[in-house]
Amino acid sequence: MSAPTPDSLLDDDLLERLRARAAEYDRRNAFFTEDLADLGERGYLRALVPVDFGGLGWNLDEVVRAQMRLAGAAPATALGVNMHLVWTGVARVLHDRGDDSLDFVLREAADGEVFAFGISEAGNDLMLFGSGTVADPQRDGSVRYTGRKIFTSLSPAWTRLGVHGLDTRSDDAPKLVYGFIDREDPDVRVLDDWDTIGMRATQSRTTVLDGAVAAPDRVVRRLDPGPNPDPFVFAIFACFELFLSSVYAGLAARALDLAIESARARVSKKTGKPRSEDPDARRRIASAALALDAVPPQLLSLARDVRDGVDHGPFWFAKLSGVKVRTVQTAREVVERAVQVSGGGTYFAGDELGRLQRDVLAGVFHPSSEDAALTTIANAWLGPVTD
Known part of the structure; x- marks a missing residue:
């Protein structure tokens, strides 16, 4: 089968x-x-x-x-x-x-x-390239992690958590150490602190590591801090940006569908015609559709390039961070135009489009940020700024 x-x-x-x-x-x-x-x-x-x-x-x-x-x-x-x-x-x-x-x-x-992503830390704009979590290597080859990870989605359900931390003690220090810890570890605490305006069901709670252990065979990388050409780092960046962008592309497509449904169902008191014949509504829906139409082909093309091992050289990170920022920006624009077409009902709790309007706001908080993406893109095209 x-x-x-x-x-x-x-x-x-x-x-x-x-x-x-x-x-x-x-x-x-x-x-x-x-x-x-x-x-x-x-x-x-x-x-x-x-x-x-x-x-x-x-x-x-x-x-x-x-x-x-x-x-x-x-x-x-x-x-x-x-x-x-x-x-x-x-x-x-x-x-x-x-x-x-x-x-x-x-x-x-x-x-x-069930695997969860324990990389984000409050105030750590280095993301994959640095960490405020302490990674303490043990004599048996295991590593103990001490620190706080935020936005840990799947908090009620994960059984394995991929984390990173900084080793400053070993002879080859500093090194970023990546490993996986188990949910049953007594030195893992998951806080019940997720109460946000959107993406509420993710329950992306704070995870406190008080010396949680990654076994020797679950320590997967020791890398120099900062940008790194290791395929592991590339794979994280590629999968994170592509799959994340897909979520916001799908959200935007649903918002557009809801706007179209609303425009066809609502009738203007002024003209007696459905809103789908109103020039302003038509322009907003058309502009949303025009913007969104470009997103899925970009995501699918880049995903195939990763799959096929296409070499974009120094432009890979620029392309991946760029498609994330572009997708989220587009999704926010599409949702806003959908709300304008659908009207004040979207402002009430329980309205689906109103929920999408709250959910889409989360996109700006995921890496890469717009500032980080623009820096990456500028470095790819112009080279790094000299000291």
Whole structure:
């Protein structure tokens, strides 16, 4: 039997169930427990795991299409699942290039483990290139991590957490050390501190590490701080930016659909005609559609380039950070125009488009920021600024 496609796995019936739950998750500030169970039962968490490891064997471009589709029904669910897909995506990119250092991620994901992304730290604008978390190597080869990780999506459900920290004690220090820790570690604390205006169901809570241990065989990289050409860093950046952008592209597509539905359903008291014949509404919908039309082809093209090992040289990070910023900016513009077409009803709690308006705001807080992306792009085209 052939593996399911994104359209067949995320069929219309499933998406309608997820959409029906999304408003209630948002209202209660609750985790998407039932959504995760449904997606897990269908094998979605194994999407990037090779078939011979027990997965679906999807490529990155298939996951991009799937995440756009999922986000159109439940953006917070898509964003939460995204972090698991990032780690399995990193493992898959490395595996396809002959690097088996993260094959355990693929095998454990096939067995039902749920991976979360423990990289973000308050005030750390270096992201992958630095850390305020202490990484303390032990004699047996394990590493103890002490620090705070924020925006840890999937907090109620993850079983494995990929983290990084800075080793300043070893002979070759400083080194950024990446490793994976288990949920059962007694030195892991997850705070119940997620109460935001949007993307509420992700439950991206703060995770406190009080010496949490990554076993020797779960310490996957020791890298120099700062930009690094290691394929591991590239794989994280590529999967994170592409899958994240897919969520906001899918959210924007749903907002556009809702605006079209509203324009056809609402009738002007002034003219007696549906809003779909109003020149202002038509212009707003057309401009939103024009802007959004360019996004999916860019995401799919870059995902295929990663899959196929295309060499964009020094422009890779510029392209990846650029597509994230461009996608989020476009999504915000599309949602704003959709709200203008749909009117004041979107301002009421419980309205789907009103929720999308809150959810899309989260996009600016994910790396890369606009400032960081522009710096990266300028360096790619002009070279770094000299001292």
